[in-house]
Amino acid sequence: MSDAATLKLGVPSKGRLMEKTFDWFGARGVTLRRTGAEREYAGAVEGVDGLELVLLSAGEIPRELAAGRIHLGVTGTDLIREKLAAWEMQVAELAPMGFGHADLVMAVPQCWVDVETLDDLDAVAAQFRKTHGFRLRIATKYHRLVRNFLKDQGVADYQLVDSQGATEGTVKHETAEMVADITSTGDTLRANHLKVLSDGVVHKSQATLLKSRKADWDGGRREILRALETALRTADE
């Protein structure tokens, strides 16, 4: 057992998301930094006693929060909703952080001049299935989000095909008819001759500070969270 309870804060271990997270906390009087060698995922915190920095891949943070192995975490709301069933029962959103903006959108080939809305897409899905004998394929890695969205919207006769990378290329290679993918500017979609449906925004994501509902909050950890929240609130006022 360690001497005193610590509160584990999971932060993306590299890239712009890490830097922006460090900046966000820094602007609020909480200094996060990496320590040790370049490739060593160790970190240090100044400004709130008992807060421990854990550097993780952004994609693993939802799972670690749900398992309660970290108390707090920074990741995109898209990953939380995609990776955690009934996410609201497992984590709580403490603060949207104002960066890492990305939209999960439904995009179809630009040459589909007859398709601008989900209503069109649904009609085309019926036509496609009738013509080709199988359901219209949507390439994505966001299965849960896309499936729930299309169910709510009442779109039928489609199927999801898994694509973990280079999703925009699947249409050209005829392994999918359209995509549901993350975009911030739409440039990659346009470069691949795709366009976003006017009502095809599935989810607007941004980096968010989250709290685990499953972690151990006893042993003084609640007090540490309160100290952190006070620091964050004071800076925002």
Add this chain to the structure above:
Amino acid sequence: MTQKPEVRAEAARLQAFFAASGAQVVDADILQPAETLLDLYGEDIRARAYVTNDPLRGEQMLRPDFTVPVVQMHMDSGASPARYVYSGEVFRRQEEDTDRATEFFQVGYEIFDGANPAASDAEVFALFQEVLSPLGLRAATGDIGILKAAVEGLATSEARRAALLRHIWRPHRFRTLLDRFGGRTPVASSRAKLLKNLEDTEAQDLIKDAGRVIGLRRPSEIIARLETLQEDAKEPNLSETEVELLETIMRLRETAPNVLEALRDIAIDLPSISNAVGQLSARLDALAELGVDVDSLDFETSYGRSTMEYYDGFVFGFYVHGRPDLPPVATGGRYDALTQVLGQGKSIPAVGGVVRPGLTWKMREGAL
């Protein structure tokens, strides 16, 4: 899961009850080919069923229900008419509600007999009501065939009727379509612009100008849909009267005889529902003959629309009073449409239902 032997015994008791009425006992594999289920139910089934992989047989699903294997077995056997009973575990992923069971027993009874649909409907319902009667459940009934017949009779294009029929089981999209066909929502500006462009530009050129042609959906398919859109733009709106009749039908919720009377009035303005209303009337007579108290039976025209895809006629469910958190104890209905999809053209009139012994046992024990 400690109550399993008791639930198993309860399932055996229920199965014996249905078998006593002359049904043949059948079983089905737990592992079902995912392809058939995906083709039938679409992507939604992935949220409800466990998927696993077999190195030789490909994607398999733990049976989410018995309907598909029982229908397939019946179609292969070719024997008709037939009555079947089965009992076993089904498996359901739960993405929203952690309290719902992911593995539970189901006992089912199915009739494949086209001779007298009203009598078959009544037979299934009366059997379920009889076996469940000591539990004091609330019975809900409906008939999706009435809305279907109403849509089929709308004075509009075949394409519009087909679009509405395709979404009978998706109330949200059905509503959107109805509002558009009825002129209640304006034509989307993007659509108006597209139709305007088509007036002086060839469809082929529109496609060429829009961007590189990629993907399996060919320009010929895009052109075909553009023609459909142009045709549809000429189609007059559904009359306010027809939309209102449809809405009245969807709202009907009363005792069965009162709904029947209301529907008979509506059939004067919308004669296409006459056969379906006649079917409802014949069913109520058949139910009364089997001793069901039809006068107090609840009937809701929209019942089962969002939860029972492919049910296209009589539908029913039995619920625990005051416990909306619990799943229904039993559900069932007529699913001719499903046999049509599975039979690839061949279809068999089919009606049946399932009951959850896990729930009936708990109620009998006073544990609910």
